[in-house]
Structures are given as C-alpha cells and as structure tokens.
Amino acid sequence: MTTRIDTRFAELRKQERSAFVTFLMAGDPDPVTSLAIIKALPKAGADIIEIGMPFTDPMADGPVIQAAGRRALNAGMTLTKTLRMIRDFRKDDDSTPIVLMGYYNPIYIYGVETFLDDAKAAGIDGLIVVDLPPEEDSELCIPAMKAGLNFIRLATPTTDDKRLPAVLANTSGFVYYVSITGITGSAAANSAAVGEAVGRIKRHTSLPVCVGFGIRTPDAARGIAERSDGAVVGSALVDVLSGSLDADGKATAETVNMVADLAASLAEGVRSAKGGVKTSG
Amino acid sequence: MNSLPNSFRSGPDERGHFGMFGGRFVAETLMPLVLDLEKAYADARVDPAFQRDMARYRKDYIGRPSPLYFAERLTEHLRAIAAASGRAGGAKIYLKREELNHTGSHKVNNVLGQILVARRMGKKRIIAETGAGQHGVATATLCARFGLDCVVYMGAVDVARQEPNVIRMEMLGAKVVPVQSGTRTLKDALNEALRDWVTNVHDTFYCIGTVAGPHPYPMMVRDFQAIIGDETRQQMQEAEGRLPDSLIACIGGGSNAMGLFHPFLDESSVEIFGVEAAGHGLDKLHAASLTGGRPGVLHGNRTYLLMDDDGQIQDAHSISAGLDYPGIGPEHSWLHETGRVTYLSATDEEALAAFQLLTRLEGIIPALESAHAIARVIELAPERPKDHLMVVNLSGRGDKDVPQVGDILKGRKT
Numbered sequence: 001m002t003t004r005i006d007t008r009f010a011e012l013r014k015q016e017r018s019a020f021v022t023f024l025m026a027g028d029p030d031p032v033t034s035l036a037i038i039k040a041l042p043k044a045g046a047d048i049i050e051i052g053m054p055f056t057d058p059m060a061d062g063p064v065i066q067a068a069g070r071r072a073l074n075a076g077m078t079l080t081k082t083l084r085m086i087r088d089f090r091k092d093d094d095s096t097p098i099v100l101m102g103y104y105n106p107i108y109i110y111g112v113e114t115f116l117d118d119a120k121a122a123g124i125d126g127l128i129v130v131d132l133p134p135e136e137d138s139e140l141c142i143p144a145m146k147a148g149l150n151f152i153r154l155a156t157p158t159t160d161d162k163r164l165p166a167v168l169a170n171t172s173g174f175v176y177y178v179s180i181t182g183i184t185g186s187a188a189a190n191s192a193a194v195g196e197a198v199g200r201i202k203r204h205t206s207l208p209v210c211v212g213f214g215i216r217t218p219d220a221a222r223g224i225a226e227r228s229d230g231a232v233v234g235s236a237l238v239d240v241l242s243g244s245l246d247a248d249g250k251a252t253a254e255t256v257n258m259v260a261d262l263a264a265s266l267a268e269g270v271r272s273a274k275g276g277v278k279t280s281g
Numbered sequence: 282m283n284s285l286p287n288s289f290r291s292g293p294d295e296r297g298h299f300g301m302f303g304g305r306f307v308a309e310t311l312m313p314l315v316l317d318l319e320k321a322y323a324d325a326r327v328d329p330a331f332q333r334d335m336a337r338y339r340k341d342y343i344g345r346p347s348p349l350y351f352a353e354r355l356t357e358h359l360r361a362i363a364a365a366s367g368r369a370g371g372a373k374i375y376l377k378r379e380e381l382n383h384t385g386s387h388k389v390n391n392v393l394g395q396i397l398v399a400r401r402m403g404k405k406r407i408i409a410e411t412g413a414g415q416h417g418v419a420t421a422t423l424c425a426r427f428g429l430d431c432v433v434y435m436g437a438v439d440v441a442r443q444e445p446n447v448i449r450m451e452m453l454g455a456k457v458v459p460v461q462s463g464t465r466t467l468k469d470a471l472n473e474a475l476r477d478w479v480t481n482v483h484d485t486f487y488c489i490g491t492v493a494g495p496h497p498y499p500m501m502v503r504d505f506q507a508i509i510g511d512e513t514r515q516q517m518q519e520a521e522g523r524l525p526d527s528l529i530a531c532i533g534g535g536s537n538a539m540g541l542f543h544p545f546l547d548e549s550s551v552e553i554f555g556v557e558a559a560g561h562g563l564d565k566l567h568a569a570s571l572t573g574g575r576p577g578v579l580h581g582n583r584t585y586l587l588m589d590d591d592g593q594i595q596d597a598h599s600i601s602a603g604l605d606y607p608g609i610g611p612e613h614s615w616l617h618e619t620g621r622v623t624y625l626s627a628t629d630e631e632a633l634a635a636f637q638l639l640t641r642l643e644g645i646i647p648a649l650e651s652a653h654a655i656a657r658v659i660e661l662a663p664e665r666p667k668d669h670l671m672v673v674n675l676s677g678r679g680d681k682d683v684p685q686v687g688d689i690l691k692g693r694k695t
C-alpha cells in the first residue's frame with residue numbers, strides 16, 4: 001500500500017533533497033487559527049506536517065509543547081475536533097502527508113477501531129504515539145498497519161543495535177530519530193553524532209530517517225538535512241506562535257504569518273542542504 | 282464474565298499484565314532502561330546475598346518487624362457503638378504498625394529494595410516523585426545512607442501542605458523540585474520524574490513510590506511491600522492461632538494495601554477491603570479511581586483512571602496528598618474486576634474524624650492517608666461479630682499532617 005508519505009519521499013528522492021517536517025499542536029492557540037496555520041505550511045515549504053493531539057499529561061514534552069497542549073485543551077480541542085480539522089485541511093490539499101503525534105490514552109478512549117476508520121477517512125497518513133513501544137504493538141501499531149496507516153516509530157540514542165530490529169520491524173513511512181535523550185525543546189545534539197546515528201539506523205532499514213528534537217534555526221536544519229532524510233522542527237515553531245499571542249494568550253493578526261515566516265526560513269535551510277535523500281529504496 | 286483464576290498471586294505475566302491491566306507504555310528512550318531493570322530485579326530476587334542484605338537492613342535500619350497491635354480501646358469504642366444500636370458485634374481490631382518504621386511509613390520497605398537494586402546496577406543518581414513526602418523522605422534517607430545523589434519531584438501544592446517533610450528531605454541532602462505543571466500534585470510530580478529519567482538515562486535510577494508505572498515496577502514494589510502481609514500472617518498466628526478474617530488499607534497508588542493483601546489473596550476466608558479517597562464526595566472532586574474512573578493508559582500502565590470523555594486526565598482531590606492521584610496500581614484494577622478485593626472510599630471529613638478518634642483513643646496519630654482506612658473500620662467493625670479479627674494497615678504516622686490538621690481544626694473553632 002502506497003501512502004502519501006511514501007509518495008512524498010519518492011518525489012524528494014527525485015529532487016535529491018531532504019524533507020522539512022513541521023510539528024504544531026492541533027487547536028493551538030484555538031481551532032480556527034490552528035487550521036489557518038496548517039493550511040499555510042505547505043506553501044511555506046513544509047513537506048510533511050505533524051500535528052500534535054493535545055493531552056493533559058505529555059510525559060515526553062518540555063514546557064513549550066506542554067503549554068501548547070494546555071492552550072489547545074483550554075480552547076476546547078478534542079481528538080474528534082482534531083480529526084475534523086484534518087478533514088477540513090484535506091479539502092484543498094490532497095498531497096501533503098499528515099502525521100498525528102501524541103499519547104495513547106485519548107486514542108484508547110476514542111476506541112482503536114473507530115479511531116483508525118475516522119483517521120483514515122479524515123485523510124491522515126501516519127501516527128506517532130510516544131508511549132507505545134514495540135512491546136505494545138498489538139494495541140495500535142498492528143491494527144494501524146492493517147488499516148493502511150503508517151505507524152512511525154521513534155528510535156533514540158538508547159535504542160542499540162540489538163534492539164533496533166524490533167523497533168523497525170513494524171515501522172513504516174519513515175523512522176523518526178530522536179537525536180537526544182530528553183524531552184522536546186531540549187538542546188540539540190551535534191550534527192556529527194546525528195550523522196553517525198542515522199548511518200547506524202540505515203544499516204538496518206531502507207526507510208527514510210528523519211531527525212528531530214532541538215532543531216531551532218535554518219542553519220541547524222541544514223546541518224541535520226545534510227545528514228538525514230528530513231529535519232523535524234517543533235518547539236521553535238510553537239515558541240514563535242506563543243510569542244505572537246496577546247496578553248490573554250489569544251491569537252493576533254500576526255500569529256499565522258509569524259509561524260509561516262519561520263517555517264519558510266527553516267524550509268530554506270533544509271533546501272540549501274547538500275546531499276538530500278540518501279535512501280536506496 | 283471472565284472465569285476466575287486458579288490463583289490471585291501468580292501475576293503478572295512476562296509482559297507485565299494483570300489480566301488486561303499493567304503493561305509497559307513508555308517512550309522508546311525509556312524502554313531499554315525498563316528492560317534492564319527487569320533483568321536486574323530478576324537476578325536480585327534469586328540472589329541469596331540480596332535477600333541477606335534486605336533482611337539485615339529491614340531489621341537493623343528500618344526496625345522490622347513492625348508490631349501487630351491489638352487496638353483495645355478502639356475495639357471497645359466500636360463495640361459500644363454496636364451495642365447502642367442493638368447489635369451484639371464489634372470486631373477485634375489489630376493495627377499493623379507501619380508508622381513505627383524508620384522514616385514513619387511503609388514507603389521505606391520499597392525504597393530499601395529499590396536502592397539495593399540500584400546499587401547492583403551501579404546507578405549513582407536516584408530520582409523519585411512524592412505526594413505526601415513520605416516516599417520522598419524514605420528515598421532521601423536511603424540515599425543519605427548509601428551516599429547517592431537524590432532529586433525528589435513534588436507538586437507545588439503538596440510542597441505547601443506537607444512542609445515538615447520538605448524540610449526533612451532537604452536536611453537529608455536531597456534536592457526537592459516543586460512541580461508547577463498541570464495540577465501541581467502527585468500526578469504531575471510523576472510526569473516530571475519521567476521527564477528527568479528520559480533526559481538522564483545513563484546514571485539515573487527512578488525509584489517509583491507505589492505499585493504503578495511500567496512493568497516491572499508494580500510487581501517489584503509489591504514484592505518489597507509484601508513483608509507487611511507476611512509478618513501479619515505470622516504475628517496473627519502467634520496472637521490468635523489463626524488467619525485474620527479481614528484486612529483493610531488505604532489506597533493512593535496502592536502499595537501499602539498490596540503489601541498487606543498479597544500474601545492473603547488465595548485465602549478465600551479472608552475478606553479484603555481497599556479504601557480510596559472520596560475527597561469532597563464521589564459526586565464532587567475526589568481521587569477514587571476504581572469507584573469513579575474507567576480503564577485507560579497513563580504513567581506506563583493500563584489501569585483505572587479519572588478522565589473525561591476525550592481521555593484527558595481529570596484533577597483528583599483529597600485532603601491527603603498521598604492519596605491525591607487520579608490512578609491506581611494495575612493489580613488493584615484487576616483485583617477489582619475479578620471481585621477478589623472490595624474497594625470502598627472515605628471522604629475528607631470522614632478521614633479527619635477518624636484521624637482524631639484514633640489519636641484520642643489509642644494515642645496514635647495516624648497519617649491522613651491511613652485515617653481513610655480507619656474511617657471505614659468505624660463502619661465495618663460494628664457489623665462484624667466479636668470473634669472477627671480485623672487488621673488495619675496503619676501505613677504512616679501523622680506528624681507531617683499536624684500543621685495542616687491543626688490549621689483546619691483551629692479554623693473551625695473560630
């Protein structure tokens with residue numbers, strides 16, 4: 001089964017460049033602004049869009065993404081509304097891959113089967129669920145694969161060569177390498193170490209390897225893009241979004257543009273990278 | 282309805298499941314650490330040297346065995362209440378005196394075990410979450426004893442209401458980090474400890490304070506606390522020549538309860554009661570996950586949780602910081618669904634009343650957590666016959682609660 005993610009990486013391979021992947025929280029700072037931002041991202045140069053599903057207890061996130069989730073929940077965001085937002089996005093964009101990222105409990109409570117049906121119908125292409133390691137694959141990973149959704153696994157510096165095959169076994173779409181041990185918004189890893197880790201993962205898989213955590217500037221994005229198949233930026237975009245809000249935490253006339261402008265300059269960084277998608281497949 | 286298992290003591294399975302509950306729902310970064318711990322604990326468990334060390338420190342450092350004390354005046358008081366309402370009964374009440382342990386609660390039983398495992402693993406830095414501060418104090422204490430770095434995460438709300446314990450932890454050399462995120466109580470302290478662990482994977486051991494978290498924690502913490510039930514069994518045999526008829530314990534995450542219950546789970550003659558915190562009342566803000574929640578996934582395991590229809594975790598409330606948690610250990614969820622253990626609850630007001638009653642009748646100031654168990658004893662004991670042997674786990678002493686309860690009572694007089 002070919003997904004929008006597979007198609008997108010095939011295109012990038014032809015263009016000989018790496019992917020620019022953005023992360024923002026669904027419903028941050030409110031559902032209307034959030035949709036407007038997501039609609040602006042492909043034009044700003046985002047190749048793949050990750051959308052956070054807000055959760056009260058984001059154990060792997062730093063203060064910036066925690067605050068984004070809180071703003072979204074305070075604005076009434078729910079998983080149902082997140083799926084509706086993606087449906088709206090899909091009305092004018094049928095090619096940009098959308099990956100939902102978050103924690104398992106809201107999906108478990110929604111009901112795994114119903115969620116997969118609704119996610120597929122909404123035009124979602126992949127899932128990243130932080131608290132579902134391969135040991136819990138029967139929960140969502142296997143059912144998602146059967147439903148035709150990519151289940152994108154996180155590999156980390158603690159995932160050694162012995163464990164990598166298990167982590168990669170049911171992964172599809174791409175592999176997300178978390179470049180540091182830590183929470184989102186932490187300091188970046190140096191790009192040499194990242195290059196080494198990506199090389200190590202690639203010895204085990206032909207899937208594209210994207211790298212995230214700690215990438216904040218166009219330069220850093222270029223450095224990562226030169227050593228991987230894609231650079232993921234989250235906290236830096238959410239930081240700019242948060243800085244654009246008024247004293248009450250509400251969106252201003254600048255919010256959408258400010259996020260889109262940063263995305264455009266980060267995309268520029270990724271596109272200026274020498275190298276590009278090194279995946280053989 | 283599932284058929285009942287042959288034994289209630291055989292869980293969890295190798296993937297950490299108690300029926301559908303438990304598991305290992307953690308980020309990939311932590312998964313190799315969780316597997317390392319599983320292996321280190323499996324090795325320790327069968328190592329006579331580890332068992333010898335445990336026995337020695339239990340005796341000489343913690344002060345075990347803790348007494349099983351016949352609470353004569355509480356028994357008589359409740360018999361008088363029974364008689365006044367025309368009932369002939371009034372169970373014979375025994376207190377398992379975990380509050381006499383070094384550091385003042387049952388928490389130290391578990392911390393001793395985990396710190397000895399951490400030493401075998403060569404870990405130099407220990408982190409912990411705490412609600413009432415009892416687990417934090419126990420962790421800080423054993424870190425002082427073994428020369429380990431100690432960082433304790435504690436919700437900012439709890440830092441304020443359990444100040445005596447914050448001072449103790451700092452004196453013992455621990456760094457106490459007030460957690461400002463979320464509801465600023467135990468659940469958020471747990472989140473913050475997990476964030477620390479995921480960042481400091483190489484040198485850090487996460488010492489969880491209750492029978493929750495990813496496998497093997499619920500099993501390991503239960504095993505370390507089971508000394509409570511093992512001793513109770515032997516002490517009751519010596520005192521009365523037989524098994525107790527009922528057991529009762531308060532439940533935050535459920536470690537003092539599981540420690541008392543586990544050795545008795547297959548004794549079908551023994552009635553078992555867990556008491557959750559009903560806070561302001563079950564129709565208002567409370568912390569009774571089994572009574573008011575449903576199965577979900579949080580903090581590494583599937584278990585009963587308080588949450589809304591979108592799967593967002595709800596605020597818990599209890600007067601006692603140690604019970605103020607919207608979840609419960611997965612083995613309790615399973616014992617609830619199989620019906621082996623009956624789960625009740627007690628409100629803030631009932632716990633306050635029980636706190637004062639035990640203090641005045643027995644000269645024992647209980648922790649507010651333990652007072653929740655006493656609150657249900659006040660109802661259950663008069664309904665049982667006089668030859669009924671009831672054991673209450675007095676999980677901790679109330680010194681830490683004296684300022685808070687003092688303020689509440691003073692506020693009522695004026």
Ligand SMILES: Cc1ncc(COP(=O)(O)O)c(C=O)c1O
Pocket residue numbers: 386387388412413414415416490491492531532533534535536537538602603604648650651676677678
């Ligand atoms: C004295 C005491 N009892 C009970 C508890 C609740 O924990 P658990 O249910 O794990 O025994 C605490 C927690 O802080 C405590 O300090």
